[in-house]
Amino acid sequence: MKNYLLIILCLLPALHLAQSKIMVSETGTEVPVRRAAVLCNDQILGYTDAKGELTFRTKCRQIDIKASGYDRENAVVDKVIQVGLSKTDPNTKSIEEVIITDKSDPRALAILKLVNDSYADNMPSSLDSYRYKSYEKISVDIDEDSLQYYNQSLSSMMKMMDRFSMTKKQPEDTAVTVKEVFANSKLFLWERAQEFLYSKKYGEKINVLDNRVAGLNEPLYELMAVQSNRNRMPKEIREENRNLYRYFLTDSIDIEGRKNYVISFREVTYRQPVQRRKFNGYLYVDAATYGLKKIESNSKIKSDGTITSIWQLIYGKWFLQSENLKMKLTNMNMEPESKDKSKAKVSDRSAAQDKTPDNFRTYAFVTSAYFDHESPTDDKASDFRGYTFSVKNSDGSLLQQYRKEPLSSREQNTYEVIDSLGQKYNIDRRAGQLAGLARGKFRYRQVDFDLGKLIGYNLYEGIRLGIAAKLNEKFNPYISPDAYIAYGFKDRGIKYGAGIDFTTSLERTSVIRAEYYNDVMAAGRFSENFWDFRMKLNNSGIAINNDRFYLFEGAKLSYDYDVSNSVSMKLAVRRQSEESAFPYSYKGLGNEFENTSALLSLKFSPFSKNIMTPQGKFTTEKKYPELFLNYEQAFEALGGDFSFGKLDMLFNHNFKNRLGVTGIRIYGGIMLGDAPIWHHYTMNGLAGSSNFKFNLTSYLGFSTMKGGQYFNDKFIGQYFTHRIPWYFKSIGQNSSSFDVIHRSVIGNMKDPEFHQFEFKKLDHLYQEVGLEWNNFLSSYFNLGLFYRVGYYNTPKFSDNFAVQLKFKLLGF
Template identity: 60%
Template structure:
């Protein structure tokens, strides 16, 4: 009897806990809508009462809400929901558009500022430790409301195609036509793409974050897309709609307070600034609930202006007074499947053809549930070993134990049908080619091409065309040979090299490398060992105005290993023949020498996040600070002509405060012993000199106003400081613009400059330039900077001190 009673009480509790409450209001007025219909998959769940409220239970993730005289809308199912419907009468809408100000409510902005200010304190990562699990499902499909219409249309279309006279076609066109029909049939019963993932999240202030992919499966692929596993959500970041830098893109209005699970929440609605209230568009782009006690974000829903274009919803829950993300739901339109007219009348005008087009929207759907939350977990160092993210299983066999939402019949058949399609059309290779671009590679089957080597430019070589190919993991999991060939049109010289990597394990970045090379490089280049693709691209234009190069030919062996997720080291030894390409005489010994040297490089990035993939380590989130150290030792052994020691170091950090976003980069170098000028340090001038206007592309370590190839030191220290003024404004497009104040400086010295028989200057006073950089200039993806030289090296003519600089915004600070 007691067991039966316990069962009944548990059953009653689960049903009450699963109950949802929705309030339906009039947009712009906030008054309730009576008899609004709430339904799921065309099945009516109920109608709202006189207070606009309905309580219901459903397993659906979303419900549709409609009322006579209002535009239909939808809401993500939660315990408490509130939705505002816009009237369909254009005259009424025009009146409402006048009523709503084009300025944000000051109280709403004040609350949002407190959300940002308290974000770190409300974040789960302010706890000592925690753990939770997640189940995520991403798919590409036709909208559910259109599937029946699509199937009916497809059946009629295929019948009409059969009745058309058979055309004489080439074998290739006939094959394309057949494949097109097969894809159309596939879409009638199956999704186009389906991916599921179950994960475990661990966090410790002592050991950091660890994400274990417990299981993973992608329809149509033999192996998971490792780069796709790193896709982020609102889990550990402020939603883009309410970040300070995006405030000018929206207007915010405090409309109500509402009680959810015994806690009071502010209700803030928002809309885009360019929202002009045309017919069939929403009055607001979304809403958010903010906890009145902690100013933690409880819920945000961000919609497109048109309902058909999609929405994103994130819901948080308080645990130990911290706000954990508990649910996400996304629907984004990704183009349309378009069918033309089947008739053969070629005289139809354009308008007539457009009327006969049938479009079915394709959408990306994502649902994510987070559960099994635990705080103050036992912290075992072994649980956090290795890279930030690791894959425990990827065959989908245990996914069912984590699914919070069972697969529909359409989803089940997707795995069966798309798996066969993926095998036939080699989807693995095509998607790998796409993900390779993230790392700067063009993947062609078993070969990776280095995109950064295709075209370069410097003052010595002029335009440099090249090709660098490397056999990837499809050739062999442990062995990876590579080679490159390049030609400079100005110096009319060929450059080439070849090498091989031998991995010691597939679990982390660890390999031996041997290589031969015959190439040229600018004298005094700062070490770029272990730099990522973006940093190298930013620094690639540093020699556009410098022709002081040297040629080097030799052989090198090296070993690289990740000691931990944060620490990487590389040790190498090389034997080179080195010779300048300009008029030079070192200590009256000439301009051609032999060099034998060893080098150790360390990189420390304690907050960056990595994952191991079959093609190697992938840093999916570069976080600061970062530190790079190089030590090179030249030896008079094995034919080496010189004994020297060369040190260089780089540290960079980026952080945000109430005063704005600040970026700091400090670097320096030291050479002891005697060595030719190319083992010293160039001061990285980007300018053209006295007679030309200084316009250049940004570089990682360069100076916009300094003449290229003019200054060399054997010791130096430099800094780069940038601060983004917290004033964000909208110009053109969907980006916000802002201004960065930039201050760069460098100082050093050189002993015995007379040893080097060519014209240059040592830089022994502080060289300084200040600048103002406009981000997303006129809404473009470029930053435009204006710089002026100040201090000891400034000159009287304004033109000589002034420079204009262009930079791609995605390169960062």
């Protein structure tokens, strides 16, 4: 559920006007609860009978259930609803916690295995083609039960502020304005309508039919692609998460004439019974197809939130019908400044205790509905042209066609109030800055600053500080100049460059670029063309212990073009002067040369999803496999000193299997012809000269290999990682796991005597094995222990052993 909160997007149910049936029982004993009141907006719809059942009709999306001696619960309205009520007596809860077994019911696990085995066949993507639409509404607001208390508190506070209006300071004025917003409107509101198309021949296409965000004039392109359980397996049923939950087969019921198994589940970390639910939720599994009918998943603390996903059987497949999410964001304190700020705050207090005149809980609410299904459909290539996502409209004018119910007065006020605040506080600019961070940029008005070039470190330059700025589309959508400057404190050298982009299409990437540069680089660096920001950041420390650098100055002309959603291409020609920054001579000709060359780069990523934004293409979902190819051809005829060809390749794949999650990275290169050592390949050692080897991770590096030690003119390497399907929790909330890792590389070099400097060729298989603890001690870092094995192993343990730290967000 944390993933939904970080990006605040999922989706939830539409209006239910049909007859509904609720079954209420006591958690633990499963005894029916008689005379339990079912309420819609505090209006009683009826009471359960002796069997704990009630049939009712309502326009509410959510209902409350309360009974004497039990904690109050709520549920999303569906045709069949099952609710468990917990005893209010803490001592009784403690007894029940002891009674519940810590082992899953084998019958429940057997059903879940069949769900997993049948999942691919039950998915809509197993059809030849389909088409359907969706409507989603995402908001941030105070819980409805708190609004009355909130308005009372606001009224009292405003009277008090009027008495001291002459002494108010500007920050307090702003704070009062924000508090007044909640009185009549929500803090955030986003509506989105989409159309989903799928064809086995052409793939997937998602059209954003319309969207509107309160306070913003421009759509949030980077968040357009955020989806929920629409096309992926929910985390509650994934095989690798079985150690995080306990499952119990509790019932079987009929829903729309079809038999369904009811499986209750809870997290294994339940220890404290106070204000906690006995179960995290319920899974409803269709007995005939073993498809998911419904998931109700709750937070451990009752008031922290819930999510309900409902599927429906259409054309023999289980399509998502609706989702409903409510997630606590934070407590908002309304205390006057004179009150005692030191009073204790208890994290587990009840919702009623938080609804005081001074404290209010804010929540994220998401509702979504899916409708107008069609299958099969007429496949037209034109319908799938371009990137995966296309924005058809973004001013909100068409949303009324897709809403399942009118906006409430509070929601209508949200657009008016937040739009006015958006203009006052320039929310568009702030949203643009946040979106830029996803690309590694900081945006200020018409200028984007490259965060990846602010600071670096290597043995040649020492600490390197720099600034890189580029005029963005607000300056001009077709012309974009840029420049950078950097300084190394060890070599005391200034590096700089400038360029200009000419965009020829706003529908896809199509950019002509001219640039001039004067910089330094580590010898033997592997090509990073088309690498995304996370890959480059991951690999930024690859040369941290390599002191073999060279200087280059020149100019380049290039053309960057996306052939399709899957294929990107870049053509370039360049002319540059090159000089080694370390003692070196090539064939006795010295260390300064001229290089004229042409380059071709390709990227193939058939399953990644992209969207075109005013800032350029943005990859909304990176999916494997992906392939990178680079070829460089140098020419003597055009003033260059060499004629050589250089080809390198990188292949990435990451896939799930019954034994866990496996990642494979295969890369290699070959240099044909004669060229200085910096056009060859270093083998990416990360270790320094000290006995204890500690380093940060890199995309292609070896933690036990000394930096700058090995060079080859041809090589092939591999990186293999396998996540053991055992997930656990240690001291915090993050789930941990272990990866088993194996890295190896082998190559050779012809005529090493041509290069007059100290190095070794790596012509035997270099190997290291490791174990990586993901989310080490529930942190956002992975801790890896690596050991060198095979031909290059030495008798000394410290030579072979290394410790590596990796920031979790860098991914595979």
